[in-house]
Amino acid sequence: MNVLAGNDSMGFLLIYLALGACVGVLAGLLGIGGGLTLVAALAWLLPMQGVPADAAMHAALASSLASIVLTAASSARAHARRGSVLWPTVAWMVPGVLLGGWLGSCVAIGLADDVLRWCVAGYCFLIAAQLLLSRTPVATGAAQHIPQGPGYTLAGGGIGVVSAIVGIGGGSLTVPLLIWRGVAPVRAVGTSSACGMFIGLGSALGYALQAPSGALPLSGAVGYVYLPAALGVAVTSVLAAPYGTRLAHALSGRALKRVFAVFLLLVGSAFVYSALT
Helix, strand or coil, rough: CCCCCCCHHHHHHHHHHHHHHHHHHHHHCCCHHHHHHHHHHHHHHHHHHCCCCCHHHHHHHHHHHHHHHHHHHHHHHHHHHCCCCHHHHHHHHHHHHHHHHHHHHHHHHCHHHHHHHHHHHHHHHHHHHHHCCCCCCCHHHHHHHCCCCHHHHHHHHHHHHHHHHHHHCCCHHHHHHHHHHHCCCHHHHHHHHHHHHHHHHHHHHHHHHHCCCCCCCCEEEECCCHHHHHHHHHHHHHHHHHHHHHHHHHHEEEEEEEHHHHHHHHHHHHHHHHHHC
């Protein structure tokens, strides 16, 4: 039922703006988690605006990825000002993440709504475990290391595919990869943000252009991308991302990671429940 539509459309706008602020801070602070949070919220909100139940997850993923383009761009710009984006690494990864995002969206479009819910739930549990079990690396002289080579293009392809299927900017995959290869954590987050722009772009275009005709019977929809939601989130996420970046440079983030891991466990459990019911 269209609970909040019509005269309450302003209420939806305010909700999207609030979501955008949360997503922007998370994108700048941790480089992960914003997309998963947004997908969960949109999967609950969009059906209230008339999105068919069997298309809710597709629309949530697509709209999340469309908003990530601007969110990641704002985060990357803030990190670049502080010298924490490794542009040569980004250049090697971009072809892979663009193609992977496009292919991943094609795969996701062919999956049923409940299958996508299980995919996102499993990914939430995986990232929660990563946050709880991983140790915070200490920045050393390795901060000057700049990973390059065709292997990163291939890795970008895999990251793009997974990101498109679960609706994220790829930070939860890119950041650990770069840290493992000797990049300081804050530079890994900055570089991941730059790559996230292109993951969002390739994936959102895939969801928009490969969707069946009339996928969303809503004004403002392009394929599976619901533009009012994507733009509403993007507006405040762009403004909030630099604040997350400042915190990333000022805080260790260990306690915050644990709190966010518990939150992801709850989000994943909610997706499991919705898939079962």
